[in-house]
Amino acid sequence: MIAIIDYDTGNTRNVKKALDYLGIKNVLSADPQEILAADGLILPGVGAFRKAMLSLQQRQLVPVIKAAAKAGRPILGICLGMQLLFDQSLEFGQTAGLGIIAGQVVPIPATIGVKVPHMGWDLNQATTADPLAAVFDQQFTYFVHSYYVQAKPKTILATSDYGVKIPSIVKQQNVIGIQFHPEKSGEIGLAGLTQFKELTENADYSRN
Amino acid sequence: MLAKRLIPCLDVDHGRVKKGVRFVHLRDVGDPVKIAAAYQQQGADELVFLDITATHEGRSAIVETIEATASQVFMPLTVGGGIHDVSDMQRLLKAGADKVAVNSAAVSNPDLITAGAEKFGRQCIVLAIDTKFNPISRQYEVYVNGGRTPTPLNAIDWAKQGVSRGAGELLVTSMDKDGTKSGFxxxxxxxxxxxxxxxxxxxxxxxxxxxxxxxxxxxxxDGALAASVFHYGELTITEVKRQLLKDGVIVR
Known part of the structure; x- marks a missing residue:
């Protein structure tokens, strides 16, 4: 069972639709018990960083996600959900994130001659040997974002070149972030979600 | 770098796909979910659904169409037509649309763009513009109501204003070219x-x-939209992509 964290953000339902289509058992939930009992967590997200953090705080989900990360539970953050995993964002001033992966979220510089938002299908390049990165290596996936993460090289699994190197997949132990939308990236995106499901089945962690 | 996007447009009336030639003649070409799935198979990069349902009561059909399509087809979906306020946007986004396109309603109430961008993010808000070149004033003039009503707006100025108000993308139709098959x-x-x-x-x-x-x-x-050439099989997405590759355009 995968818990999709429900905190009033845009694309939650599309992630659910993709999992339902794949026959992957899932539940949309804001209930700490239910979330902590799941084999894996997906943190979706579209929109503004600060508002999303506030929304997680209001639902008292920040400690829940942190606890799940600490317990070794596989976690997948998608788009804004990926960015929330980091220390802080510079979107509209400085906002603290979940602080699970080291790094910060910064604007894509419009000065480098690219259009912002970064919207459309872009190519991924795996930078590390990893089963999830392998699914997306040399594949186009659908991106929609105006900010990107500056992460430590050792946490980056794949990048996409948009004037700056945008980390498109990051991973720190059991916690994964994907900047693009696998639920909107056709067959290849669905293959990535299936890969995450397999990870939740094989994860080695204590349930206490 | 980003791939250029090929975008079929489906005109939807009461939940059925139609294609109007120059916004007038209609012919039923079928089930939106099946057509969307076929386009996904062909390699379309995105789909636009234009709701042409005339009656207010018929408008709920498009929400069901999007809900059904988004459950079977996993690519970006944009919906336009009949969007008058933020709650219309919310219903469509919740049903599975990734972007909503505003046209006439944004001309009469430009604050709608800002309100949508503030609530859902700029990336969700597409400003759709229908325009025709006026050879006397030598300006691209903006038309509303499905291209029936001229406005005093200049399309380039309106585009700039729309972006500064929060539109994250522009979908611009040349009415002079629409239906002519003579190129963009x-x-x-x-x-x-x-x-x-x-x-x-x-x-x-x-x-x-x-x-x-x-x-x-x-x-x-960044993208090019077409309807009839794709709908009636005159061109396939695959064919067009092959040509684009040959001409050095990045496609997926």
Whole structure:
């Protein structure tokens, strides 16, 4: 069972639709018990960083996600959900994130001659040997974002070149972030979600 | 770098797909979910659903159409037509749309763009513009109500204003070219590309695979939309992509 964290953000339902289509058992939930009992967590997200953090705080989900990360539970953050995993964002001033992966979220510089938002299908390049990165290596996936993460090289699994190197997949132990939308990236995106499901089945962690 | 996007447009009336030629003649071409799935298979990069349902009561059908399509088809979906307020946007986004396109309602109430962008993010808000070149004033004039009503707005100025108000993308239809199959209006898209820094989708005039190469290489647009050439099998997405690759355009 995968818990999709429900905190009033845009694309939650599309992630659910993709999992339902794949026959992957899932539940949309804001209930700490239910979330902590799941084999894996997906943190979706579209929109503004600060508002999303506030929304997680209001639902008292920040400690829940942190606890799940600490317990070794596989976690997948998608788009804004990926960015929330980091220390802080510079979107509209400085906002603290979940602080699970080291790094910060910064604007894509419009000065480098690219259009912002970064919207459309872009190519991924795996930078590390990893089963999830392998699914997306040399594949186009659908991106929609105006900010990107500056992460430590050792946490980056794949990048996409948009004037700056945008980390498109990051991973720190059991916690994964994907900047693009696998639920909107056709067959290849669905293959990535299936890969995450397999990870939740094989994860080695204590349930206490 | 980003791949250029090929975008079939489905005209939807009461939940059924139709295609109006020059917004007038209609012919039923089927089930939106099946058509969307077929386009996904062909390699379409995105789909636009234009709700042409005339009656207010019929409008709930598009929400069901999007809900059903988004459960089977996993690519970006944009919906336009009949969006008058933020709650219309919310219903469609909740049903599975990734972007909503506003046209006439944004002309009469430009604050709608800002309100949508603030609530859902700029990336969700597409400003759709229908425009015709006026050879006397030498200006691209904005039309509303499905191209029936002229406005005093200049399309390039309106595009700039829309972006500064929060539109994250422009979908611009050349009414002069629409239905002619004589190629896209390169001049229009060159002017737009020079004026704004958000993605632009060109619409109107696609007839041959080369027309797509032309607009991507000669005007800095990000996507190209077409309906009848794709709907009636005159061109396939695969064919067009092959041509684009040959001409050095990045496609997925």
């Amino acid at each position: 209006d390169l001049d229009l898209y060159r002017q737009l590309s020079a004026a704004v820094n958000v993605p632009i989708v060109a619409s109107g005039g696609a007839g041959a695979a080369e027309d797509f190469s032309d607009v991507f290489t000669n005007a800095n647009v």
